[in-house]
Amino acid sequence: xxxxxxxxxxxxxxxxxxxxxxxxxxxxxxxxxxxxxxxxxxxxxxxxxxxxxxxxxxxxxxxxxxxxxxxxxxxxxxxxxxxxxxxxxxxxxxxxxxxxxxxxxxxxxxxx
Amino acid sequence: xxxxxxxxxxxxxxxxxxxxxxxxxxxxxxxxxxxxxxxxxxxxxxxxxxxxxxxxxxxxxxxxxxxxxxxxxxxxxxxxxxxxxxxxxxxxxxxxxxxxxxxxxxxxxxxxxxxxxxxxxxxxxxxxxxxxxxxxxxxxxxxxxxxxxxxxxxxxxxxxxxxxxxxxxxxxxxxxxxxxxxxxxxxxxxxxxxxxxxxxxxxxxxxxxxxxxxxxxxxxxxxxxxxxxxxxxxxxxxxxxxxxxxxxxxxxxxxxxxxxxxxxxxxxxxxxxxxxxxxxxxxxxxxxxxxxxxxxxxxxxxxxxxxxxxxxxxxxxxxxxxxxxxxxxxxxxxxxxxxxxxxxxxxxxxxxxxxxxxxxxxxxxxxxxxxxxxxxxxxxxxxxxxxxxxxxxxxxxxxxxxxxxxxxxxxxxxxxxxxxxxxxxxxxxxxxxxxxxxxxxxxxxxxxx
Numbered sequence: 275x276x277x278x279x280x281x282x283x284x285x286x287x288x289x290x291x292x293x294x295x296x297x298x299x300x301x302x303x304x305x306x307x308x309x310x311x312x313x314x315x316x317x318x319x320x321x322x323x324x325x326x327x328x329x330x331x332x333x334x335x336x337x338x339x340x341x342x343x344x345x346x347x348x349x350x351x352x353x354x355x356x357x358x359x360x361x362x363x364x365x366x367x368x369x370x371x372x373x374x375x376x377x378x379x380x381x382x383x384x385x386x
Numbered sequence: 387x388x389x390x391x392x393x394x395x396x397x398x399x400x401x402x403x404x405x406x407x408x409x410x411x412x413x414x415x416x417x418x419x420x421x422x423x424x425x426x427x428x429x430x431x432x433x434x435x436x437x438x439x440x441x442x443x444x445x446x447x448x449x450x451x452x453x454x455x456x457x458x459x460x461x462x463x464x465x466x467x468x469x470x471x472x473x474x475x476x477x478x479x480x481x482x483x484x485x486x487x488x489x490x491x492x493x494x495x496x497x498x499x500x501x502x503x504x505x506x507x508x509x510x511x512x513x514x515x516x517x518x519x520x521x522x523x524x525x526x527x528x529x530x531x532x533x534x535x536x537x538x539x540x541x542x543x544x545x546x547x548x549x550x551x552x553x554x555x556x557x558x559x560x561x562x563x564x565x566x567x568x569x570x571x572x573x574x575x576x577x578x579x580x581x582x583x584x585x586x587x588x589x590x591x592x593x594x595x596x597x598x599x600x601x602x603x604x605x606x607x608x609x610x611x612x613x614x615x616x617x618x619x620x621x622x623x624x625x626x627x628x629x630x631x632x633x634x635x636x637x638x639x640x641x642x643x644x645x646x647x648x649x650x651x652x653x654x655x656x657x658x659x660x661x662x663x664x665x666x667x668x669x670x671x672x673x674x675x676x677x678x679x680x681x682x683x684x685x686x687x688x689x690x691x692x693x694x695x696x697x698x699x700x701x702x703x704x705x706x707x708x709x710x711x712x713x714x715x716x717x718x719x720x721x722x723x724x725x726x727x728x729x730x731x732x733x734x735x736x737x738x739x740x741x742x743x744x745x746x747x748x749x750x751x752x753x754x755x756x757x758x759x760x761x762x763x764x765x766x767x768x769x770x771x772x773x774x775x776x777x778x779x780x781x782x783x784x785x786x787x788x789x790x791x792x793x794x795x796x797x798x799x800x801x802x803x804x805x806x807x808x809x810x811x812x813x814x815x816x817x818x819x820x821x822x823x824x825x826x827x828x829x830x831x832x833x834x835x
């Protein structure tokens with residue numbers, strides 16, 4: 275099993291969800307996060323007081339999938355989340371040791 | 387012949403009786419109309435404090451201080467009300483010395499349905515009393531813009547109570563009370579025009595705010611750390627409520643549903659409009675972008691500046707006063723504040739002190755008896771410079787200086803007393819944690835709920 279962490283632009287949330295749904299991935303966890311990679315922030319001014327905002331809002335997807343589905347899922351996420359501009363985000367892949375469905379103690383691929 | 391005379395006499399008596407009845411009916415209708423408008427105005431002015439000012443200020447602080455900032459406005463609605471009922475109203479509006487009133491109306495003795503002709507002959511004195519209370523409520527709330535995010539709640543309560551007695555009641559008596567030093571119509575030595583509280587409300591609160599900011603010192607991390615407004619949405623709603631409420635504040639100061647109320651209403655609205663544009667344009671030119679915060683800050687600055695002038699000036703000068711206030715207050719709240727480095731958290735001085743002073747002076751320039759024909763010693767006299775009375779600008783200056791002096795000295799002494807008794811500033815950990823939790827044990831936003 276693999277865990278995928280994809281950090282994408284907030285306005286790409288629906289596109290990525292749709293792309294995952296289209297290849298039959300139903301389970302995912304989403305959180306609103308802040309961060310930046312190479313993307314520079316922007317300037318905000320409140321009554322003359324300037325603030326540089328460099329931690330920008332992003333959306334983080336977390337999902338765990340069977341190994342065999344890895345490439346198609348990565349392709350679905352990256353093509354849906356890509357605008358071609360700096361700040362599109364990153365995808366990280368981890369090995370997962372075990373997965374358990376709490377309701378009935380299913381384990382492994384059948385639990386994800 | 388005898389019967390003819392008797393009939394004529396009877397007819398004359400009938401006509402007199404009917405005229406008297408008509409007069410009484412007209413008087414009662416006027417009184418009903420005036421009273422309806424004044425009660426509405428009183429409610430509008432209360433709405434300026436809560437929710438208006440509470441939202442405006444609350445949105446501008448960080449989220450950990452939102453409730454404490456709301457509380458600064460809200461609690462005035464309770465504290466000042468009690469002080470006012472016990473002795474405040476009397477100290478302002480009963481006859482006494484030039485600097486402070488007497489105790490004739492203490493505990494609201496004799497303040498009821500009967501009008502007090504010195505102030506407002508067509509409404510119950512109790513209406514006048516409750517209307518004026520709302521001014522006393524909002525004025526100390528305005529100061530909270532300077533001490534937000536770092537003042538101890540207990541010290542804030544003591545500060546406010548003392549401030550009402552030492553600064554507000556004397557200043558309001560001087561300008562509006564019968565026999566007050568600066569009262570233009572009721573026997574003041576130095577006639578100052580302040581229709582709705584430029585000196586009494588905005589200069590006193592603005593200058594006191596500056597003294598508070600200097601005395602308390604900067605918030606930790608200011609100005610290096612980001613201290614962005616946590617919700618400009620709240621601030622916009624609050625500022626727009628202030629704008630609406632201000633019609634009660636200024637047009638209500640006519641103390642009747644009169645033509646003067648209309649002209650104050652118009653002037654108020656016009657100044658708010660041009661001030662919003664003035665601030666926004668200055669910001670656009672200076673910093674590249676016109677902001678929503680700039681727009682609402684400007685509107686409030688214009689409302690402040692037109693306050694003393696609203697019942698004295700024609701619509702075109704009102705447009706001008708607003709525009710100048712927008713630009714002037716922008717400069718005060720940005721360039722000047724940065725240059726001197728004081729942490730006037732929400733620009734209570736930059737907006738109310740600066741805008742109030744500008745408005746008070748310009749009232750002396752543009753006041754005209756074409757708008758306000760109230761008589762002084764039984765006759766209509768030239769009011770401001772435009773009426774051919776340039777000396778009025780000096781009188782206004784005296785009013786401004788007295789207001790600044792009283793507010794500065796009074797506030798400094800009060801802060802010293804509060805500091806000695808309670809300590810005015812929260813300790814570093816409490817400030818870091820936020821006043822909502824450290825002072826009140828609650829949070830404004832509990833996202834898990």
